[in-house]
Amino acid sequence: AQSVTQLDSHVSVSEGTPVLLRCNYSSSYSPSLFWYVQHPNKGLQLLLKYTSAATLVKGINGFEAEFKKSETSFHLTKPSAHMSDAAEYFCVVSEGGTYKYIFGTGTRLKVLA
Amino acid sequence: NAGVTQTPKFQVLKTGQSMTLQCAQDMNHEYMSWYRQDPGMGLRLIHYSVGAGITDQGEVPNGYNVSRSTTEDFPLRLLSAAPSQTSVYFCASRGQGGSITLHFGNGTRLTVT
Numbered sequence: 001a002q003s004v005t006q007l008d009s010h011v012s013v014s015e016g017t018p019v020l021l022r023c024n025y026s027s028s029y030s031p032s033l034f035w036y037v038q039h040p041n042k043g044l045q046l047l048l049k050y051t052s053a054a055t056l057v058k059g060i061n062g063f064e065a066e067f068k069k070s071e072t073s074f075h076l077t078k079p080s081a082h083m084s085d086a087a088e089y090f091c092v093v094s095e096g097g098t099y100k101y102i103f104g105t106g107t108r109l110k111v112l113a
Numbered sequence: 114n115a116g117v118t119q120t121p122k123f124q125v126l127k128t129g130q131s132m133t134l135q136c137a138q139d140m141n142h143e144y145m146s147w148y149r150q151d152p153g154m155g156l157r158l159i160h161y162s163v164g165a166g167i168t169d170q171g172e173v174p175n176g177y178n179v180s181r182s183t184t185e186d187f188p189l190r191l192l193s194a195a196p197s198q199t200s201v202y203f204c205a206s207r208g209q210g211g212s213i214t215l216h217f218g219n220g221t222r223l224t225v226t
Binding site: 009032034036041042043044045046049051090092094099101103104105106 | 117144146148153154155156157158161163203205207213214215217218219220222
């Protein structure tokens with residue numbers, strides 16, 4: 001069965017410092033993995049996705065994530081946080097060829113000036 | 114491009130009232146779905162459809178009905194609103210085949226008093 005765990009419900013960083021949002025997953029088959037961002041009162045926007053090609057995935061706004069099968073992880077990183085990065089981030093797993101998506105419970109990122 | 118459009122943005126209902134949340138997409142996507150978002154619980158699937166005339170239940174279907182008469186529209190009906198249905202509702206769609214990214218609307222914030 002699929003599952004996804006976001007290890008931190010809240011993360012605070014100072015502007016200009018690195019961001020790390022952690023995600024572990026469980027999947028019986030080859031998973032597809034996604035990170036979505038949700039700004040206040042908005043829908044979810046795709047940041048990046050992994051679909052069994054390169055394990056290091058680059059997304060929008062300077063974010064990237066690395067698929068590590070041995071660790072069943074898909075952590076999201078950014079070298080330098082901006083104030084505009086303050087939002088909620090969701091890690092999502094889907095098994096290839098299915099319409100089933102499992103969402104993590106979200107990590108709220110706060111960026112301090 | 115409009116993408117996925119949800120109406121209304123906000124709604125307040127009294128217990129027992131019924132209403133329909135509207136969702137329309139202009140990307141010719143076969144798959145459409147409804148999620149509810151509650152604090153600390155991520156997004157949970159209510160109902161989904163893989164094409165006109167085909168619908169199925171998700172994780173939390175009780176108290177909701179759907180139908181899919183056209184490719185573009187996928188309305189969600191609350192038959193008799195309850196306070197437990199206070200939530201933010203998101204409609205999402207995706208294309209067929211290798212296109213696996215979910216595209217989200219901006220959500221409907223529903224309060225049931």
